[in-house]
Amino acid sequence: MPSVDGMTTTYAGATAAPAPARRFLRQLGVDTQYVLLGFPIGLITLVLCMTGFALGIGTVVIWIGVPIMVATLFMSRGFAVVERARIAPVLGREVTHPVYRTARTSGFWRRSMAPLGDGQAWLDMVHGIFRFIPSTIGFSFVITWWACAIGGLTYPLWDWTLPHPESNNELPELLGFDDNAFTRILFYVVIGLIFSATLYPVVRMAALLEAAFGYSLLNGVDRLRREVAQANAARDVAQEQRAAAVSAEAVALRKLERDIHDGPQQRLVRLAMDLGRAEQQFTTDPDAARATVAEALSQTRETLDELRALSRGIAPPILVDRGLRAALTALAGRCTIPVDLDAPPLDRLDPSIESTAYFVVAEALTNVAKHSHATEVQVSVQRNDTGLLVTVADDGVGGASLAKGHGLAGLDDRVRAAGGVLAVVSADGEGTRLTAALPI
Incomplete structure (x- = not known):
């Protein structure tokens, strides 16, 4: 049945699964009626399209031919719509209705003349003129095979109605068979069985010949256009993902540089100063030197802890060794806000997808701890047929946004770089719900 999807109308073929x-008999019936009806329709379209085309060309010099040609093109379009609906069950697949060219202005004459500049409209007329060729070929084969199959199998029922004079040179006699009723009937029944056994492939090939001819003219250009559009869309998505990956990498590097500068680097500078002071104190005040060294050791431990925290943000070992569920469990345990984690056991995924999912939860929990004033966080990770769905929801103050300049913009870039989609619902005073859909 027809269904509208954007700018295209789709005629679906058979959907049942008998x-x-x-299914064999149904396809045989579909192919037979398609070919048998195609022959008279082909005759009608041949006469009408040829007449309209000839009149249009012949009277174009006095301008009468222009509206005649437009009317012929519109008529051809109508026959094309009918043919697309007939082709779908034969080919067993969807046959799209192409988008015809329309005038961008609102003028009546410009809109009326639009088919003259539409290539698909001319292809419809070409199909209306030349479809009679495959229709005639297919009709001849189908009629012949059905007639021979039915006539041969039913020959015993009507043999008695035919005259059989002794001098009649029937086909069995020409082939060397005896001229008696039993041999004659058996011969024609065998002929009927042969044509019945080959009926389906012959009818199927005849229908496919006519349907393929129609599909190539009525949908070939539209299919090529859609393939080009899909290729362009895929290219645009790839470019967006590449740009998002570059942006996410730049943001991650800036964040890492800032964290190292504000944390471990400052501590290492202080550690160097403390050790230098301790070196000078060893000769004058050993007790003060030991205290300085003890403080330096404390600074060293704190620096190591910060470096471990930074490394976990880049590529936590537990994620690599034990998978996403274990890494998220450890991440939830370190959060300063109670986390309700719903993450069933998962098979190992692509490392980039696991890393992105971990990064989404880690960044979201960090933002919750810093800005949301929430009392509880719910983290859910679910896998379905289409991908991985990661959800982080809190009961905080809300107000989060994916707009540039906000903390989640870099997270959005990282998700898009992995081919996913990030959505945020964060009304003021109603908490924040962050959802990331990642492909697998």
Whole structure:
């Protein structure tokens, strides 16, 4: 049945899934009626399209031919719409209705003349003129095979109605068979069985010949356009993902540089100063030197802790060794706000997808701890047929945004770089719900 999707109308073929025998008979019936109806329709379209085309060309010098040609193109479009609906069950697939060219202005004459500049409209007329060729070929084969199959199998029922004079040179006699009723009937029944056995492939090939001819003219250009549009869309998505990856990498590097500068680097500078002071104190005040060294050791431990925290943000070992669920469990345990984690056991995913999912939860929990004033966080990780769904929801003050300049902009870039989509619902005073859909 027709269905509208954007700018295209789709004619769907058979959707039921009957038993093999029923499907076989149904396809045979579909192909037979398609070819048998195609022959008279082909005759009608040949006469009408040829007449309209000839009149249009012949009277174009006095301008009468222009509206005649437009009317012929519109008529061809109508026959094309009918043919697309007939082709779908034969090919067993969707046959799209192409978008015809329309005038961008609102003038009546410009809109009326639009088909003259539409390539698909001319292809519809070409199909209306030349479809008679495959229709005639297919009709001849289908009529012949059905007639021979039915006539041969039913020959015993009507043999008695035919005259059989002794001098009649029938086909069995020409082939060397005896001229008696039993041999004659058996011969024609065998002929009927042969044509019945080959009926389906012959009818199927005849229908496919006519349907393929129609599909190539009525949908070939549209299919090529859609393939080009899909290729362009895929290219645009790839470019967006590449740009998002570059942006996410730049943000991650700036954040790492800032964290190192504000944390471990400052501590290492202080550590160097403390050790230098301790070196000078060893000769004058050993007790003060030991205190300075003890403080330096404390600074060293704190620096190591910060470096470990930074390394966990880049690529935590537990994620690599034990998978996403274990890494998220450890992440939830370190959060300063109670976390309700719903993460069932998962098979190992692509490392980039696992890393992105971990980064989404880690960044979201960090933002919750810093800005949300929430009392509880719910983290859910679910896998379905299409991908991985990661959700982080809190009961904080809300107000989060994916706009540039906000903390989640870099997270959005990272998710898009992995081919996913990030959505945030964060009304003021109603908490924040962050959802990331990642492909697998």
